Amino acid sequence: MLAGILLFFIPGRIRFVKELISILAVMAALYSSIVLFGTGDKLISVDDALRTGYQAHHNCLLADHGSICFQVDGLSRLIVLFLGIFGLLILVYCLTYNKGRIKGFYSWYLITLGASYGAVLSDNLLLFIIFWGVLGITLYKLIPGTDEASSAAAKKTLIIIGASDGIMILGIAIIWKICGTLSMADVSLPTSGALTAAAFLALLTGSFTKAGAFPFHSWIPDYAQYSPASSAAFLPASLDKLLGIYFLARITTDLFILTDPWRMLLLSLGVITIVAAVLMALVQHNCRRLLGFHAVSQVGYMVLGFSLGSMLGVAAGLFHMLNNVIYKSGLFLTAGNVEFRTGKEDIDELGDLSRSMPLTFFGAIVFALSISGIPPLNGFASKWMIYQAIIDFGSGSGLPNKLWILWLGLAVFGSALTLASFIKFIGGIFLSGKKQEFAQVREVPVLMWAPLILLALGCLLFGIFATGIILPRLLMPVSGVFVPAGFWNSSLVSVLVLISVLLGICLYLITGMKKFRTEDSFIGGEKLYETTGYPVSGFYHTLKEFRLMAWFYQKAEERWFDVYELSKRFTLWLSSLASRAHSGILPHYTVWIIAGLIILLMIMNT
């Protein structure tokens, strides 16, 4: 799987061949992941692999401590399956979208995919960090970087990712010191001591950065805005979420045993992520940046799910991750389609594309409703499970348990704001006022809309069959069997919703409302734009005028919430301080040497 992908790096320059090879490679990868999904839990040790003629020989870095390399269990099987699916879908999309955008795109694409497989399957933490680091590089290479803004975004991304890798190394080294092993299967630490706490925080940083949760999220909006839509859909929206949350699941359920204060921390970070990012999303003008902030916000829900610690919570987190990956990459592809045909990304400049790009529009509606948590779509299913898990969590006795209503409230609030900002997204791009310049716009080619429609169908299916098929088949083996209290039957709900919607449509038609297409009845408030003609992106300016909000937005614009900017300022300040000492005057330097000698002598003499 991996070898073929990396080998590909070498051959020919002819585009067609490249595309063909990459499709074949990804298909092979998908096939093997399906096969893998069918097999049972096992640890594949290097020796076995060698005997069966595998070439993937990885020796553990520091000899004698555990040489096991690849591990397959429920969690990684699930992730691997989805990696394969998304790899294929987005690659198909790229075939038309990506003409000549990035040099060596397919090579980097395949390396990315290979490294992701590697990271998910490796059991050895060192091997894991190696693959993880390679992913940082490919992330960097998948932005074109030919203009100022995108090269800045690329730089920022790799610095943040690289920094988190470095911190993870610390965590891994501490784990090794404490446990004497690097095999994930063998590590299980209580987070009570200072050292284990440090290790936990270090690894948490890694997973938060990759997934994009609050303090380390700031690369995602930039990346989403300046990279091609295919890269954005591939990395921050799907692969990085899968990996980041995979690792979060590993550390919160396998590697460490959480105590109450840590739950508290995680929960607060989760809700901060949800609310802050969605607030930022509300005021964005660039549609991809808006999606980028939502990509951050959704991570908050997953973090909430995992920090609850119950089986239901874990399952809910995972389920939400899968759903999020489906609709979020779909949304990025939508944005890509729009940009492909119109060349514009600013919501203000777009409008009225629903007629010219019906399939894209349909996809966008499904995704938008899904991310806002409207039944019967998948976003509703998983969010509902998370709420359910929080309510369950409230019956416990610790401090975080007592605050359950806070977590629940903020999560629901975030969900409402998500809906609000997607009304803007849909309204601005597809509905509001007619614009002459888009008269020539047509639907995108089949290779571009097909993945979109497939993803939209995925949203529907995952929503409708949530309780019946998806949960027992996909998630139960990972999180363990749980008995959800007050659970709902998704198929039944779906049928009910469908019926009510149909009834509504009938009522519309009967009462002689004008010709509305069926999709239109899904959205509330859409008429507002048509009647008032108010520019959509200014819709939420009122928000900025609340005093607290005003403060928040002002600080956010000055980038006070961006770890990257903060540390950059601090570093450059230190740097200028240090440079000032280097006057370039020879006698000063001579004095340094003599002074250094004298100080050393004094130290040694005491």
Place this chain on the structure above:
Amino acid sequence: MNPIIPMLVIVPLASAFLIMVLGKLIRDLPGYFTSAVFLVLLITSYYAWMHNGNGITVYKVGGWEAVNKIPIGIYMVLDGLSVIMLCLISTLGFLSAVYSLSYMKRYTGEEYYYALLCLLVAGMNGVVLSGDLFNIFVFLEISVIASYALVAFGVEKNELEASFKYQVLGGIASLLILFGIGLIYWKAKTLNIADIREAFKAGYDGTYYTFVQMLILCGFGVKAAIMPFHAWLPDAHSSAPSPISAMLSGVFIKAVGIYVILRLFFSMFVISEQIAFVITALGTLSMVFGVFLAIGQWDIKRLLAYHSISQMGYVIMSAGIGMILLSRGTRPDVALLAITGGLYHLINHAAFKGLLFLNAGALEYRLGTRDLKEMGGLASEMPITAGTSFVASMSISGIPPFNGFFSKLIIVIACIRGRFYLLAFLAILVSIITLASFLKFQRYAFYNKTNAGKDLTGKEVATPMVFSMIVLGMLCLLMSLLAIPSVRESLLKPAVDVLMDAGNCMSKIIGM
């Protein structure tokens, strides 16, 4: 085996003078001749590496045997550590010479340049092979004086100023070293390193001993550009012609600075915990401040030069940790890990820093500037320079799968297992800032098309330069294989053993 040892010094030394004579007659000769000589050295030193194994080979100049186990002749010692240094010197020397074939076309007096380059290499080989203090000093001066001249080779205002500063500070350092050596000779009555160890073991005056150690540490600290003694380096390394910068940063500060410090403090002096702490502290200081100085720079070669200080800080710090643990005698396995990490990083640094200076040279060659602000968007015009410099940048910033990652990983693990949590944290922090500053380099040089079309005459540089860059780029990737235990065992172990088990090695030398 034996006759190889003096040849490694004599051949470059002789060819330096030969070039001076022949270069006047045949114009194109010096460059090709130097490259050929270095290729021979390269093959010889790798041969020595492969065949030396764990052993120690001593060559006694003039055949003077020891009398009553007291060495009286001049000893040249080839052991695991020096053989690795030899390989580094000859590899980078060869690649720089090849690179110079087209790079030096712009300068006049090529034969002087190549003669000086040969002298530089001869001096370094001599330092690395000498078994006694006096010869170390002599060869040190040979190579240092060659480097003064090479730094000033451009003979313009900046070069001359840099070279002058370098000469003054280097002169002070040589003075300190000579003073230290004199004091040692006074007490120990010998200059042979192995013999001095025996003499000091027999008994010494504490304060006197410490004073000598400090003199030596400061003197070689200047040569190795450890933090308070580093001030000459940024000027000198950035003013020299780029292949020379690659030599100076890549091997020179290691061969005449760090190698000697390691050799003397591990093998000659008896390690005390106090001095080990001082060395660790100095290493940490240069590691941290070097990188803060580097990130603010806009001149590529100055940026790289400050990074040399910082990266050498890693090496010294981890060697220092090894010393601390050895002197405590508690965790020999961790000490082994720390020293391995340090040496590994030293080797890696030669590859990636050499490559980075060659990249900087290629940029300067094409654009005539070293200022990052005036570059931009070169990735498409100079794909090989861009690609190799990306490899080197990722390598120095410690991003897998390149070699820098693995050596830093070993260092960090050694820090944590030895309970130096703060140092581990600092090592990571510095690594992050290194990453940031190299991404700055990448961004402004190769992406970020702000100045496009202004005065960019960028196209890929000539074949010899490309050849050198690609070879070093491949090395950056290949050397990550050293992380695999079995490979590391066979290649690095002999060198580490020399330091870990210094007493034993030294008595072997005397016995020969």
